[in-house]
Amino acid sequence: MKENSITLKEVLQHGLTQDEYERLKNLLGREPNRLELGMFSVMWSEHCSYKSSKVHLRKFPTEGECVIQGPGENAGVVDIGDGLVAVFKMESHNHPSFIEPYQGAATGVGGILRDIFTMGARPVALLNSLRFGPLSISKNRYLFEGVVAGIAGYGNCVGVPTVGGEIYFHEIYNSNPIVNVFCLGIARKDQITKGVARGVGNAVIYIGSKTGRDGIHGATMASESFGAESESRRPAVQVGDPYTEKLLLEACLEMMKLHLIEGIQDMGAAGLTSSSVEMAGRAGTGIELDLNSIPLREEGMDPYEIMLSESQERMLLVSKPGQEDQIMKICRKWDLEGVIVGRVTDDRLFRIKLHGKEVASVPVRLLTEEAPVYERPFAIPGYLDAIQALNLDLIPEPKDYNQVLLELLSSPTLANKEWVYQQYDHMVRTNTVLLPGSDAAVTRIKESQKALALTVDGNSLYSLLNPYQGGAIAVCEAARNLVCSGARPLALTDCLNFANPEKPDVMWQFALTVEGIADACRHLRIPVVSGNVSFYNETSDIGIYPTPVIGMVGLIQDTNRVTSSWFKNEGDLIVLIGEFKEELGGSEYLRVIQGREGGFPPSLNLAQETAVQTSCLKAMEAGIIKAAHDCSEGGMAVALAEACIASPYEKIQGAKIELNTDFTRKDALLFGESQSRIIVSIRPDRLSGLQRITYSLQVPTTVIGQVGGERLTIALKGQKVIDIPIQDLKQVWRGAIRDQMNGKAHV
């Protein structure tokens, strides 16, 4: 039976433009059938093809001495010595999480876990970076509650600890929450497995859950903006089954240990289609699939549905010759379905058969390499001058700085995230050396003396005000967080969340962000090894602020050098490494206290940043530093308060701070978010040792106070401006999110 011709309407419904369809027909040399059209539409979607971002992403430095695998595989791989590698990546699940928060977030975790264990690594830690609208709106509380529960429900069940993350609350995310999940795995170097369909004649094996009608066109959905009707798209959201994921994880790792697998890939976005063609594309081979052998959840599914389903917890692997029986045996052990569904071929075609008849045949290259690439136009946004203008003379200084500090600590973005991380099993696998709440999470490597530090970072307000600066600061701050925990940064992954790339404003934000990230990476010598772009974070024409998120991993040579952010002992000196500055642009203080969003984000000198980080690391290696905390959102005053109260243990420390620097505005000195600054505490007799190191790198250091007592007091030139019992600080900081979620107003 011959199908009717494909109409323009169908093409557009598939998210392809008319031009793209013409290109498709020219490349194929004929009109595609509906199944083929479906496959092109997902493979050429923004989500799978990176068609708007590709030309920019090439600017990232991706090489370094530790890099074993850069972008292009399921995840990046870096060498950490002792025959071990760290494998990591970050991904977004923004669109599905808005439509169905629990499952959207849960399947995001599932997908990133599979990206890691397909590489032959055991996942050892998860992080997440979340953005929601303010909790005063009930819809946002519902989304926040659902996303956190979804991440918990999935990660906890699989038994991979969620060890940290970051959360911001801002109106701009009301209809576009951001859910980025990061996973780190560890593998033996000789067990790295890749997503390649190598070896003509090798069996292609399907393992895991059956294929159902869920998630069809999920990748296409993630490549479009939302309108008012977006919630009707629930069927495009998948449903997660973490238990099956756990079985898949254990079974795959067992197969990899025995070297049974030639290549493997998760059936994530675009399901069977993308896993097949991407594996064949990387290996320069073809794949032939027999649809009659695909395990189906329901009867009557047609080839289109089978090839585009995004049912979760499924893997496609290519067996080494003669290892099929061994693979099946391991599947049976773990109660998993394992079926041979095809073969690797040498014709570089993706061919699909049903009842012995070919129902699709497309050159692999057309679906992968030949996807369109756009140099989308960009232009400086008209809004820029207005938001960058900030006249501080018109902003009165507050009278009661105690009240300001308490208010900042109880604003959800700055408040303690215990309500969140207590729902995550953050200790399973007994590697979590630093409990959540410090600058970075630290997970030890049982096979060695080493540990890995990991963090996620990104400030979208900075990025709005100056996208280049926002991208660069995200990299620097992530690195600084790692340094504060005692780690030398190794490499990073990124998740670039933006609005509609077809708008020149947005494309300008994107292009500059990438440049900022790339420059900071080059200066700090931190390569990009994997990443993800999420465009079309836009609902009813309102797009998000540019939201680049950096995930970074660092190495700590000796677990004895792990450093936490909170003050330890009475009498220790508190020292600021870095400069005093007065920059209020883009600060949380301006936003929360003064109701102003604007100005320039803090300045950044990459050479100074490098020097500050290097000196801090050197001092740690010399055993001088007892606590180190990055000055970031909320500025120095908030950083000091956190260093007093962030300890997860019962005993907390007060501090007496005396600042004698010249200043023009108290609020700018206390709450400005100037970069390249680390607050450390040291034993008094180690001061000269610290200064020797910092002077040699020309980094200013200033003793600003002493640890001890039951209060945090800050005096400026002898005048006390802040004086609060630390128990009060702790109470508002810890209770803020819980109270808002329980419907109680905050301070």
Place this chain on the structure above:
Amino acid sequence: MRFGVLVFPGSNCDHDCYHVLKHTFGRSVDFVWHKENSLKGYDAVIIPGGFSYGDYLRTGAIAKFSPIMKAVEQFAGEGGYVLGICNGFQILLEAGLLPGAMLRNRTLKFICKEVFIRVENNHTPFTNRCKPHQILRLPVAHADGNYYAEPSTCQILESHRQIIFRYCDSQGRTTEEANPNGSVLSIAGICNERGNVLGMMPHPERGAETLLGNTDGRLIFESLLSSLEVETR
């Protein structure tokens, strides 16, 4: 002296228990797959935490049908030491080796944090290294740790001194606030009447190394080791 750590599909803390026994205490230890049907040659058995069978249906409800559970029953019947931690405790309840049942946490949320527990009976093979009423700081990590038993059962547990741990605050007071999940009588762990089977919600294997900032869990393993040493002497 040989330990067996059971592995069900969905066990997550199997590696953690193995690590502590093998590397912290230097003992012989094997993973025992749930489809095995014998525990011959083992001196003690650990049923680790996790989500056996995904906790689908009810925590521990499917695991109890695994072949190994018949062997556990026999092993316990012969006086062998069985320690069920978290999901292991839930499995022991479902298997009827301990009385009572687990409900959802009072908050309806998963809870992962350090809590304090008070040792209520230090005359057991699992607590003999603890001081009377010693307060231990240990992590919990569960969604279904709200222990429930009927008043008559609770009375028996009390009178036979089968309540081994109660949630408390840092001063040892069993307040409502210190009870993380709503367990009846603040129960955090119980044993069988004979005293050789213990179920506890807190994770001693997560509190056995200085590097992790907690060593209180060592007391449970040290108690078990000393009981076994006395026996083999």
